[in-house]
């Protein structure tokens with residue numbers, strides 16, 4: 001009898017876990033779908049901007065490539081990204097948030113860092 005109750009509770013727990021995993025997977029699927037839509041919209045906007053720039057201003061593809069390389073290198077690495085590595089706080093040495101100028105641990109205001117947008 002006790003064994004049966006124990007088994008029932010384990011089955012109930014496993015069922016709840018499966019339900020939770022299924023819900024999370026649904027959430028992730030819709031987040032990916034949303035990201036795909038935003039990426040498509042961004043690609044479309046970029047293509048339209050490029051078409052206007054080359055048509056109206058006569059900017060060449062080489063000039064565009066050179067600017068892409070220049071901006072890519074602004075974070076010190078030619079890697080197709082403009083990601084800024086997390087800086088360390090000059091006062092306490094902890095990692096600074098990329099979004100805040102002020103250290104969240106000791107309150108030190110960090111100086112201007114390269115590539116902060």
Ligand SMILES: [Zn+2]
Pocket residue numbers: 089090091092093094103104105106107108
């Ligand atoms: Zn600090």
